[in-house]
Amino acid sequence: MQRQAIFSGVITPVLTPYGEDGAPDPDRFVEHCHWLLEEGCTALAPFGTTSEGNSLGLDERMELIEELVDDGIDPAKLMPGTGTCALADAVMLTKHAVDLGCGGVLMLPPFYYKAPSEEGLFRFFAEVIEGVGDDRLKVYLYHIPPVAQVGFSLPLIGRLIKEFPETVVGLKDSSGDWSNTSAILKAYPDLEVFPGSEVFLLDGLRNGAAGCISATCNVSAGAIRNVYDNWQGPEADKLQAGITAIRKAIQAFPMIPALKALIAHYRQDPGWAKMRPPFTELPAAEAEKVVRTLADAHGFSLDFSEAA
């Protein structure tokens, strides 16, 4: 029996803009989130890797998500990142998200200690889920071994689903390895699986994926949504080739600073490009090159004229 999907479609791990003082800028953040939903995103995943989520303090994360809800964004469309290395902090962030009505949370495994055992990771998630103790909690496992180093094996995913069938309902696979995504889709057909890049969107949908959660949705949501809406149509492969080409052009640059450079350019708001350490902004020449490369080769531009 297939469960009714909680999340599906095109989900953006939202970039985090900063003010002059280096603190997260709630105004730019809320404005960007509204724009993403208008562009066609079905949901938002603040505090992912692209969001510099792990560079944000616990209080900063909770305040930003409250700003979104206060500003009228439906919390059912929010899947904030709440995984941290520390059990107590992960429980606190997750409880906060559930209490705000967030539709789900995207949880990294604890990533400081390397090569933890399957039993240790299972216990971590079990203790978070029991610590939150709320039936409304829906957990999406965040598998991103290139960054977190620690990830989710097939047996671990299976054990978590079996023990918490109403809570562990999905997974984002940012392994960049289609064979891994494919194996998860085959092994756990009821799981809401999101490849971490729109490069795998069409292949994913054809094999039961729920959509994608991808950094580049910050600037390409409309085109990606178009693939999602037309994946069974005659143009699907052609549309997919278009979004794949843009993704590849962007990821030739350092991804997060490049995305911010694009938004800063088209919003005519240089402050948008600011990064928090340990990241640094693209040098001006590189930022210009991202804009020019995408415009010249792909006719890429962003339109903020109707934005709030």
Add this chain to the structure above:
Amino acid sequence: MQRQAIFSGVITPVLTPYGEDGAPDPDRFVEHCHWLLEEGCTALAPFGTTSEGNSLGLDERMELIEELVDDGIDPAKLMPGTGTCALADAVMLTKHAVDLGCGGVLMLPPFYYKAPSEEGLFRFFAEVIEGVGDDRLKVYLYHIPPVAQVGFSLPLIGRLIKEFPETVVGLKDSSGDWSNTSAILKAYPDLEVFPGSEVFLLDGLRNGAAGCISATCNVSAGAIRNVYDNWQGPEADKLQAGITAIRKAIQAFPMIPALKALIAHYRQDPGWAKMRPPFTELPAAEAEKVVRTLADAHGFSLDFSEAA
């Protein structure tokens, strides 16, 4: 001109015991810290890697350190771990430690995002130091690439010392690579350098190191202190061989659970062995094997009879 050393000798990254409910147990923790100082530790570094420090929540860390100071431990002898991935949290923990009078802090670099630039890491530390904004702050850089993956290059260390000569005063090198420790000692003779293992204690002292900060000090502080006190004497090499042998015997097991198993055994307090996820306790047979191996081959035991 050589600055007066702030820390030197034998420093323990203190194990963190838990209660039945899985929360840190302040009573066992304070008792263990007092015992370590009686055993000959010159200082304590709570919330290091051995402490499962990154598995502890921000509030848990601040509360535990307050317990130590409230219970009469001289904060000048404390060098808590305050590095986190998030700038805001690192500032908060560091400020809290300085306000309590801690002699120093041991700071990991932000370790989620891999391969950050030297400039990005420099900015991170600069922003923490400026964010704390207190002349009493003394930072010890925590280099542990086998776990954190992100570390401190020689040029980065040099840049931080040059920019913050009164603040960045030391480094713990847990690379496990003597050639790296040796290169740091040669390049920065005024830096208080602590190898992360007593295996390098004598070599370190002969080359200008300040002592060592080592996991096994939790159970071998007396013998390690003996090497520190007698490193210029005729027995130094023999004493060093003794502590090296015990270290190697312990590290044949998973280090942190093995240390807790030893303390649980000799305190006759099975609860001491508890680990927080993602770690798990040693299975009973392995725990017995640690105790037996060390007792049989090295005459090792722990005496808690005089402990409070």
